[in-house]
Amino acid sequence: MNDIINSPMFGILLSIICFEVGLYVYRKTKIPLFNPLLICITLIVIILLSCNISLDSFNKGGKLISFFLGPATVVLAVPLYHKLETIKEYAVPIFLGVTVGSITAIFSIFYISKLFGLTSELTLSLIPKSITTPIGIEVSKTIGGIPAITVAAIIITGIMGAVISPIVCKTFKITDEIAIGISIGTSSHVIGTTKAIEMGETEGAMSGLAIGIAGLITSFLAPILIKLL
Template sequence: MTELINNPIFGIMISLMAFEIGSIVYKKTNCAIFNPLLIAITLIIIFLLLFNINFDSYYKGGSIINFFLAPSTIVLAVPLYKKIKLLKANAIPIICGILVGSSCGIITIFYLCKLFKLDSALSISLLPKSITTPIGIEISKQLGGIPPVTVAAIIITGIMGAVIGPFVCKLFRIKDKVAVGISIGTASHAVGTTKAMELGETEGAMSGLAIGIAGLMTVFLAPLLLKILS
């Protein structure tokens, strides 16, 4: 049994099975709160605790999946390519929207951490919460944050964006497809983009674009704003 658990295939199979269950539940309920990623994470945690399996043993396979995380985001370029004319026609509003969204996200987190008197390392770890995981981890490391906390914050932010993003757009009567996609992608990266793709091809393409640009902007904005605000 120990040999099976320590085999990388074990972690991969558990991850795939948990996500597949999450996907089935999501398709059956069609409810945003039952996000496949959230269900998969919950099932894996329960499974590891229930059978007293060490996380390091699971991560031997999980790390292989994690390795493909960054390259997989390239797939988001496909819908963007199909909407390249729309991007060119709205280049300035799109760039300005992502810049404002990224800046507001960083500033808001900074002052909320001050309000709740969180320590410096924890505060820095939460700053890159709205960008894709590979970039967020590197920013957290460079600024002196705690990468695992950053990963958790990114996942929670993405799931919340996927759940409440479309509702917020409806609440404020944001009907422009470009605006909807940019806002969801800037606020909740790849997880939010999966929801944007469900809303429409244009929303998905714009959200995918926002992931890359917001990530690049945050690389420069996070250290700069942290220095100014501190």
């Protein structure tokens, strides 16, 4: 039994099974709060704790999944190709929107952390919360954060974005497809983009575009703004 648990296949299979369970629950209920990734994480935590399985054993397979996060993100370029003319037409508003959103994310985290008296190390770990995981980890390392905390913050931010974004759009009557996509991608990266894709092809394409731009802008501006702040 120990050989199975300590095998990389254990972490991979457990992740796939738990995610499929989460996907099934979400498809049956259609409740935004029952996000497949949130259910997956909850089930994995429960199984690891109840069976007394160490995180290191699970991570032997989990690290392999993390390795493919970068290449998987590249797949989001496919819908972008179909919306190339739209991107060209609205290039300036898109770039400005993502830039303002990225800067706002950095400033908001800094001042909220200051308000609640968080340590500088924890604050730096939370600053890359709105960008995709592979880039967020590197930004966290560069500015002196703790990558593990950054990953947790990124996941929570993405799930919250996927859950809240449709409610926000409906409440404030936001109907522009480009604006919806750009705002979701900038604030809640890949996980939010899965919801944007459900909302429409244009929303999904714009959200995928925002992920890349927000990642680049944050990785460039975060070290500069932190020194200024």
